[in-house]
Amino acid sequence: MASQTTDRDAYTAANRAAWDHSAGHHRDNAEARRLREGFATPGFSCLDEVETETLNAVGVAGQSVAQICCNNARELLSVKNMGAGRCVGFDQSEPFLEQGRELAAIAGQEIELVAGDIYAIDRSWDRSFDVVLITIGVFGWMPDLAAFFAIVARLLNPGGHLVVHEEHPVMNMFEPEAERPFEPANDYFRSEPLLEEGVLVYDGKGDKEGNEHYWFFHTMGDVLTSVLEAGLTIERYAEYANNISTVEFDIYQNRATNMPMSYILVARR
Ligand SMILES: C[S@@+](CC[C@H](N)C(=O)[O-])C[C@H]1O[C@@H](n2cnc3c(N)ncnc32)[C@H](O)[C@@H]1O
Numbered sequence: 723m724a725s726q727t728t729d730r731d732a733y734t735a736a737n738r739a740a741w742d743h744s745a746g747h748h749r750d751n752a753e754a755r756r757l758r759e760g761f762a763t764p765g766f767s768c769l770d771e772v773e774t775e776t777l778n779a780v781g782v783a784g785q786s787v788a789q790i791c792c793n794n795a796r797e798l799l800s801v802k803n804m805g806a807g808r809c810v811g812f813d814q815s816e817p818f819l820e821q822g823r824e825l826a827a828i829a830g831q832e833i834e835l836v837a838g839d840i841y842a843i844d845r846s847w848d849r850s851f852d853v854v855l856i857t858i859g860v861f862g863w864m865p866d867l868a869a870f871f872a873i874v875a876r877l878l879n880p881g882g883h884l885v886v887h888e889e890h891p892v893m894n895m896f897e898p899e900a901e902r903p904f905e906p907a908n909d910y911f912r913s914e915p916l917l918e919e920g921v922l923v924y925d926g927k928g929d930k931e932g933n934e935h936y937w938f939f940h941t942m943g944d945v946l947t948s949v950l951e952a953g954l955t956i957e958r959y960a961e962y963a964n965n966i967s968t969v970e971f972d973i974y975q976n977r978a979t980n981m982p983m984s985y986i987l988v989a990r991r
Pocket of ligand 1: 796
């Protein structure tokens, strides 16, 4: 157990360094400008239709909301603009949280952004939230999914909801920049993390070397089982054929034969 924790700490430390190093690239690109302009308008939201509809169905108005791995808090601020009450974002990359604080100032909204490894989150946050939100590209950074969901469950008030909008793990099988991008390149059931290099960007622009980081494959079965083993009841699970990941993956959507590229999961404590 001790060595498992040491491995987990080493992976998360490497990933933190990679995200910190990438933060500057996200400050001055077209998306950053779009967010700064957007949040200057009251009520702005960057959430897509299916996420907005799901959050409305769960009901966020006046509710306390946490976002795990909130990055620059663009989604948390959108939820705040939907009328949520106390909003707290957790992420281990301080430079990204700093960008989130700037966006919050532009939006004129008060949110709390807490820096640290989610596996080491303080117990004082237990039972603090009506809704916990997890979106786009979080589970792949988690070396231990069961421990992760146990923490998520702890954060929820009894009766509270977990809302997940994630990349479908089937997409881990494909490498969009490979010579034959439609041939599966990775084993869906891979158990070792994938050691990757390059700046972490969403628009395909940036250095492809250095900045080593670790990506973990979790099957859909792993995700669903971890949610259930954390004591949560699954209320909704829906798969979608649209890409919510980085732009390189756009080649897999709107085809004659579609794959699941994203999903929504709602569970209740
Ligand atoms: C792909 S980003 C999330 C993007 C966000 N959903 C969005 O669309 O703007 C993943 C985030 O997870 C954070 N992260 C990765 N491992 C973490 C850990 N162990 N504890 C806390 N944050 C972590 C990274 O710092 C990064 O900001």
